[in-house]
Amino acid sequence: MWRLWKRRNLVKEGLACEKQRRNAEVATWRETLETSWGSKIFLILLIGAALAALNLWGNETAQNKFFTMILIEAIYAISIVLLYLLHPKTLRRHSRFLLLYGAVLTNLLLAKIIGSFAEDVDVSFKRFPFIYMIPSAFAPMLISTLLGVRLGVVTVLFTSLFEAILLSKNFTFLLVVSLLTGLIAVLLTRNIRKRGHLIRAGLYVGLTGFICSLCFGLLLGQKYPILLNQAMWAAATGVMTGVLVNMLLPILEALFSITTNLSWLEMADLNHPLLRRLTLEAPGTYHHSLLVANLAEAAAQAVGANALQCRVSSYFHDVGKVVKPEYFTENQPFDHNPHDDLSPTMSTLIVMAHVKEGIDLAFKYKLPEPIIEAIREHHGTTLVSYFHARALRQHQDALVGVQIMNLREEDLPDVAEETFRYPGPKPQSRETAILMIADSVEASSRALYRPTPKQIEELVHSIIQEKAQDGQFDECHLSFKDLETIEQTLTFTLKTMLHSRIAYPKEERKGEGKRETKEEEKEKAPKDEKQNSSVQPTKTISSTTQSSSTTTTTPSEKRTPAS
Numbered sequence: 295m296w297r298l299w300k301r302r303n304l305v306k307e308g309l310a311c312e313k314q315r316r317n318a319e320v321a322t323w324r325e326t327l328e329t330s331w332g333s334k335i336f337l338i339l340l341i342g343a344a345l346a347a348l349n350l351w352g353n354e355t356a357q358n359k360f361f362t363m364i365l366i367e368a369i370y371a372i373s374i375v376l377l378y379l380l381h382p383k384t385l386r387r388h389s390r391f392l393l394l395y396g397a398v399l400t401n402l403l404l405a406k407i408i409g410s411f412a413e414d415v416d417v418s419f420k421r422f423p424f425i426y427m428i429p430s431a432f433a434p435m436l437i438s439t440l441l442g443v444r445l446g447v448v449t450v451l452f453t454s455l456f457e458a459i460l461l462s463k464n465f466t467f468l469l470v471v472s473l474l475t476g477l478i479a480v481l482l483t484r485n486i487r488k489r490g491h492l493i494r495a496g497l498y499v500g501l502t503g504f505i506c507s508l509c510f511g512l513l514l515g516q517k518y519p520i521l522l523n524q525a526m527w528a529a530a531t532g533v534m535t536g537v538l539v540n541m542l543l544p545i546l547e548a549l550f551s552i553t554t555n556l557s558w559l560e561m562a563d564l565n566h567p568l569l570r571r572l573t574l575e576a577p578g579t580y581h582h583s584l585l586v587a588n589l590a591e592a593a594a595q596a597v598g599a600n601a602l603q604c605r606v607s608s609y610f611h612d613v614g615k616v617v618k619p620e621y622f623t624e625n626q627p628f629d630h631n632p633h634d635d636l637s638p639t640m641s642t643l644i645v646m647a648h649v650k651e652g653i654d655l656a657f658k659y660k661l662p663e664p665i666i667e668a669i670r671e672h673h674g675t676t677l678v679s680y681f682h683a684r685a686l687r688q689h690q691d692a693l694v695g696v697q698i699m700n701l702r703e704e705d706l707p708d709v710a711e712e713t714f715r716y717p718g719p720k721p722q723s724r725e726t727a728i729l730m731i732a733d734s735v736e737a738s739s740r741a742l743y744r745p746t747p748k749q750i751e752e753l754v755h756s757i758i759q760e761k762a763q764d765g766q767f768d769e770c771h772l773s774f775k776d777l778e779t780i781e782q783t784l785t786f787t788l789k790t791m792l793h794s795r796i797a798y799p800k801e802e803r804k805g806e807g808k809r810e811t812k813e814e815e816k817e818k819a820p821k822d823e824k825q826n827s828s829v830q831p832t833k834t835i836s837s838t839t840q841s842s843s844t845t846t847t848t849p850s851e852k853r854t855p856a857s
Contacts, residue, residue: 327388328387328388328389329386329388333388334388334391337388337391337392338374341370341395341399342367342370344399345366345367345370345399345402345456346363346366346367348399348402348403348406348460349362349363349366349460350363351406351410358462362459362460362462365459366456366459366460369452369455369456369459370452373448373452376448377391377394377448380444380448381444381445381448384441384445389550389551390441390550393437393440393441393546393550393552394437394441394445394449397432397433397436397437397449398433398449398452398453398456400432400433401429401430401432401433401453401457402453402456402457402460404428404429404432405428405430405457405460405461406460406461408424408427408428409424409428409460409461411424425461425467425468425471426471426503426506426507426524426525426527426528426531427527427528427531428457428468428472428531429531429534429535429538430453430454430457430468430471430472430475430476431475431476431478431479431496431499431532431535432535432538432539433449433453433476434446434447434449434450434453434476434477434479434480435479435480435483435492435495435496435499435535435536435539436539436542436543436546437449438479438480438483438484439483439486439492439539439543439554439556440543440546440547440550440552440554441552443480443484446479446480446483446484447477447480449476450472450473450476450477450479450480451473453472453476454468454469454472454473454476455469457469457472458472467510470506471503471506474502474506475499475502475503475506475532478495478498478499478502479495479499479535482494482495482498482499483495485555486554486555486556487555487556487559488556488559489540489543489556492536492539492540492543493533493536493537493540494536495536496532496533496534496535496536496537496539497532497533497536498532499532499535499536500528500529500530500531500532500533500535501529501532502532503528503529503531503532504525504526504528504529504532506528507521507524507525507527507528508521508525511524511525543556551662551663553603553662553663553664555600555602557662558600558602558603558605558606559602561606561661561662561665562602562605562606562609564609566609566659567659568610568613568655568659568661569609569610569613571616572612572613572615572616575616575619576612576615576616576619576622576624576625577625578619578622578623578624578625578626579612579615579616579619579622579624579625581624582612582624582736582737583608583609583610583611583612584609585736585791586608586611586729586732586733586736587604587605587606587608587609588787588791589732589735589736589784589787589788589791590604590605590607590608590725590728590729590732591604591605591608592783592784592787593728593731593732593779593780593783593784593787594724594725594728596779596780596782596783597724597728597772597776597779597780599724599725599728600725603664603725604725604728604729604732606665607664607665607668607669607672607725607726607729608729608732608733610652610656610661610665610668610669611652611668611669611672611729611733612648612652612733613652613655613656613669614647614648614649614650614651614652614653614654614655614669615648615651615652616651616655617647617648617651618644618647618648620632621633621641621644621645622645622648623740624740633681638681638682638684638685638688638714639681639685639713639714641681642678642681642682642713642714645678645681646673646678646716646717649669649670649673649716649717652669653666653669653670656669664723664725667722667723667726668725668726668729670719671718671719671720671721671722671726671730672721672726672729672730672733673716673730674716674718674719674720674721674730674761674766675715675716675717675718675719675720675764675766676715676716676730676761676764676766677711677714677715677764678714678715678716679714681714682709682711682714685709685714686709689706689708689709692706693706719769720765720766720767720768720769720770721766721767721769721770722769722770723770723771724770724771724772724776726770727766727767727770727772728772728780730761730766731757731758731761731780731784732784734757734761735753735754735757735784735788736788738753738757739753739788739792742792744794745792747789750785750788750789750792751785754781754784754785754788755781758777758780758781762777
C-alpha cells in the first residue's frame with residue numbers, strides 16, 4: 295500500500311510514468327523450491343522413503359522385505375543417474391522431477407492396492423485376473439504426453455521393474471505385461487494432436503492387455519470362462535487408463551506450467567484476441583508472421599524440433615508492433631516514412647521497443663511461458679544494422695564538417711555498437727533459434743527483386759552464417775548439421791513461396807474491336823503532313839513516359855527495413 299500511494303504521488307507530480315510493464319512475478323519461496331540443492335535433496339529422499347513405504351506394505355517376511363527394499367532403492371538410484379545422463383533439464387527443474395516420480399508412485403500405489411486386494415481374498419493368479427487390472431500404462435502415457443517420448447520410455451522401464459518387484463509372486467507375467475502396454479502407450483502418444491487420441495491409445499493398450507491375457511492364459515491351461523474374464527478386464531483397464539489420463543492432463547498442465555502439443559494446437563487458433571488485434575492494427579506484420587510460421591515449422595520438422603511450438607510462437611513473436619505499427623516497414627504507407635524525421639538512435643529505440651511491448655502484451659493476454667521466451671529471444675543480441683550504418687554515415691559527415699570548421703574531433707561522440715544491439719538474451723532453445731532464422735530470412739527476402747534460385751540460396755546461407763559468427767546460437771542446442779539442414783529446408787520452402795508466374799496475354803473484347811474500327815474509319819479523312827508529324831511524337835512521348843513509370847516501380851528501396 296505504501297509503494298502504491300508513493301507511486302501515485304510521483305505520477306501526479308510528473309516524476310513517474312503512469313504505465314507499468316508487466317513482469318513475471320515469481321515468489322522467492324517458489325524459486326527456492328525449484329532450484330535450490332536443499333529442496334532437491336529433500337525431494338530425492340522423500341521419493342525414496344515413499345518407495346520404501348510401498349515395499350513395507352504386504353504380507354511378506356521381514357527378510358524378504360529387507361532385500362526387496364535394497365533392490366528397489368538401488369534401482370531408484372540408477373534411475374536418477376540415467377535421468378541425469380539422458381535428460382538433465384528434468385533433474386534441474388524440481389517440479390518436473392516431482393511430476394515424473396509422482397506419476398510413477400501413483401502407478402505403484404494402484405498396483406499395490408490391487409495386489410493387496412488379491413492377497414486379502416486369498417486368490418491366485420490362475421483364478422483371479424488381478425494382474426490385468428493394474429493400469430501399468432498410466433505413468434508412461436501421462437509422462438510421454440507431458441514431458442516427451444524419451445522420459446516416457448524411461449518411465450516404462452522403471453515402472454515395470456518396480457511393479458514386478460513389489461508384486462514378486464507374479465514377477466515374470468507382470469514385467470512382460472507392463473513393458474508391452476507401457477511401450478504401446480508411449481508409441482501412440484509421441485505425436486498426439488487431439489485429446490481423443492488419448493482414448494485411442496487406451497484402446498490399443500487394452501487390446502495389448504487382451505492379447506497378453508489370452509496368450510498367458512493358454513500357456514497356464516486356464517479354463518475358457520476365466521480366460522475370457524481376464525481378457526475383458528485387461529481391455530477395460532486399458533480404456534479406463536486413457537480416460538483417466540485425459541481427465542488429469544489439463545489439471546497437470548496448469549499445475550506444472552507445461553504446454554503440450556494439445557495446448558499448442560489450441561493456441562494455433564488465428565481467432566485469438568491478440569492475433570485479431572494484430573490483423574486490424576498491423577496487417578503487414580500479421581502477414582509476415584504467417585509466412586514466418588510456415589518457414590519455421592518446416593525447418594523444425596526437418597531437425598526434429600517441436601514444429602507446433604515454432605508455428606504458434608511465430609504467430610505471436612511480433613505482437614509488440616501493434617503499439618506503433620507505422621514505424622515498421624511492412625505496415626508503412628508508400629508515401630511516408632516516419633524514420634526520415636528521426637535520428638538513427640531514436641529509430642533504433644522505437645524498433646527495439648517492440649520486444650518489450652510484446653512481452654507486456656503476452657503477460658496481459660496470459661500467453662504460455664514458451665511464447666514469452668520466443669518474443670524475448672527471437673532477436674537475441676543482433677545488431678540493427680540499417681540504423682547503425684546510417685549513424686556511421688552521419689558520423690563520417692560530421693567528421694568532415696568538423697575538419698572544415700577546424701574543430702576538435704575528440705568532441706564528436708563515437709557511434710557505440712552496443713546502442714544498436716537488442717538487449718537479448720540469445721536463443722535458449724532450438725525452437726527460438728529456428729524462429730530467429732526464419733524471421734530474418736522472410737524479412738530479407740522482401741528486398742529481393744525478381745529473385746532467382748541462386749539469390750535465395752545465397753541469402754539464406756549468408757543470414758545463417760552471419761548469425762552463427764555473431765554467436766547467436768551459442769546458448770541453444772543447434773549443431774552444425776542442424777544448421778545445414780535448416781538452410782536446405784528454408785531455401786527449398788522460400789523458393790516455392792517466391793516462385794514466378796507466367797504473364798497471360800490480355801484478350802481483346804469484341805465490342806472494343808468494333809469500336810476501334812469505326813474510329814479508324816472516321817479518321818480516314820485526309821490530313822496534312824504537318825498534322826501527322828505532330829501526332830507521332832506525342833504518341834511516342836506518352837508511351838515512353840508510361841513505360842518508364844512502370845519500369846521504375848521497384849521494391850521500396852527507400853523504405854526503412856525496420857523489421
